[in-house]
Amino acid sequence: xxxxxxxxxxxxxxxxxxxxxSSHDFNHxxxxxxxxxxxxxxxxxxxxxxxxxxxFHDIIxxxxxxxxxxLASDESAxxxxxxxxxxxxxxxxxxxxxxxxxKTCSFSKNLKHNxxxxxxxxxxxxxxxxxxxxxxxxxxxxxxxxxxxxDNKDPFCENREPNSLKFAVDLFFSRLLxxxxxxxxxxxxxxxxxxxxxxxxxxxxxxxxxxxx
Numbered sequence: 001x002x003x004x005x006x007x008x009x010x011x012x013x014x015x016x017x018x019x020x021x022s023s024h025d026f027n028h029x030x031x032x033x034x035x036x037x038x039x040x041x042x043x044x045x046x047x048x049x050x051x052x053x054x055x056f057h058d059i060i061x062x063x064x065x066x067x068x069x070x071l072a073s074d075e076s077a078x079x080x081x082x083x084x085x086x087x088x089x090x091x092x093x094x095x096x097x098x099x100x101x102x103k104t105c106s107f108s109k110n111l112k113h114n115x116x117x118x119x120x121x122x123x124x125x126x127x128x129x130x131x132x133x134x135x136x137x138x139x140x141x142x143x144x145x146x147x148x149x150x151d152n153k154d155p156f157c158e159n160r161e162p163n164s165l166k167f168a169v170d171l172f173f174s175r176l177l178x179x180x181x182x183x184x185x186x187x188x189x190x191x192x193x194x195x196x197x198x199x200x201x202x203x204x205x206x207x208x209x210x211x212x213x
Contacts, residue, residue: 023137035124131195
């Protein structure tokens, strides 16, 4: 993709992403884009599909405890379709592949992906759900959702199933620690392995701090 077109898409996204949710703001879109471009260096991917998909994958977002949350990826795909249809010099035959990548990106939907661009987008977005960034995003969302940090009786889900809508730390066990097992590309898996080790260090420290109570 030409640099000018890439920049135009970034500028448009920066203008349109107005959410107060810091876990899905423009910085998130930029990080996912950089993850995607890094992974794409080692895969035979079409950047004309991958770049707009990465930038706009979360252009429509709802809080995780909002019933509309399940619709966000479809609505984001519809949004970028309208953008690309009206964007001069963008190859219109590639728009359905951009839509497909975004619609299948949601971690919670656990969908299989049939194109390399969709696989890379899933990996790039999933890397946001592990490591230091994922901890910041988890607790930022907790403030928005008014979710408790942890279950005081069983903080680490030792005798119960995780309930990430109710407790922030539960998300480590239902998502953050298992992201590495659901990645498609070796590049993403290598990154996720290191980030997962950091999550374990964080949890070990949290156990120490909670043990004094």
